Amino acid sequence: MIESVENKILTKIKKAKRGTVFFIDDFVSFGNAKAINKSLERLVLAEELKRVAMGMYVRPINDKFFGIIMPSIDEIALAIARRDKARVMPTGSYAMYKLGLTTQVPLNIVYYTDASARKIKIGKQTITFKKASAKNLSAIGELSKLAILALKSIGKDNVSEEEINKIKEILKKEKPYHLQHDLKLAPEWIRRLIETNE
CATH class of the missing domain: 1.10.10 (Arc Repressor Mutant, subunit A)
Structure with missing residues (x-):
């Protein structure tokens, strides 16, 4: 049969x-x-x-x-990345949420990717995959890449002392080699912020 x-x-x-x-x-x-x-x-x-x-x-x-228990947004995004043999990286307010800089889960979650741009609706949330340059996807540290993307999202003139201190505290848990590698890819103002009084 x-x-x-x-x-x-x-x-x-x-x-x-x-x-x-x-x-x-x-x-x-x-x-x-x-x-x-x-x-x-x-x-x-x-x-x-x-x-x-x-x-x-x-x-x-x-x-x-x-x-x-359904898979998390991250698990779904990573499954899509594996299928497409692509790299993905959370950005914007979702990077801030993952670092604990905000408690609000964004409804529109944005990931940088080297695959094609698209939007996927997951319940009430939307995952947006934005095409990004290789440089934006070259970070290797789990925490340092989130910190850099969160700071980019907050902006040079809007970042508070409290946020800077929190990020520095988080980055103490990052592997030094990963942090140094990723800081070389970051904009100069972010490098200065993180490297000051490390």
């Missing part, structure tokens, strides 16, 4: 750990587009999968205390 497209998809998603993001492209070898879409629809109805966005699905984590 030939295994149905639905069973093939179910077998594949059950082999992956919960919380993994899947794309329609992950199942192309199982059948034609119509059969795959129908099978995914049925698996969503059977609550085996949740639809994250158009053409994007997840087998969510089921926590006994918190219930169903």
Whole structure:
């Protein structure tokens, strides 16, 4: 008996750990587009999968205390980057949020990318991928790249003493080599701010 497209998809998603993001492209070898879409629809109805966005699905984590846990915006953005073999980097107010400079989660989350620019709606939020130069994506430190992008977003004349001190405190946790590498890529005013009284 030939295994149905639905069973093939179910077998594949059950082999992956919960919380993994899947794309329609992950199942192309199982059948034609119509059969795959129908099978995914049925698996969503059977609550085996949740639809994250158009053409994007997840087998969510089921926590006994918190219930169903969907992937974070970061996990979704990184899954898209892996699929597209692209680099992505959170910028603007989302970089500020990730650093703890603001508690407000932005509704429009912007990532720099070296892949094509696009917008993806995730519930009430929108992920915007903005095409950026290689220089903007060359930072290697997890914290230093966020700090540089957050400062760029705040602006030279708007950054407060409190924000500068908070960023300096955060950057103490960055690997020195990563920080030095990333500061060479940063605008001069940011370099001066961070390097003063380090």
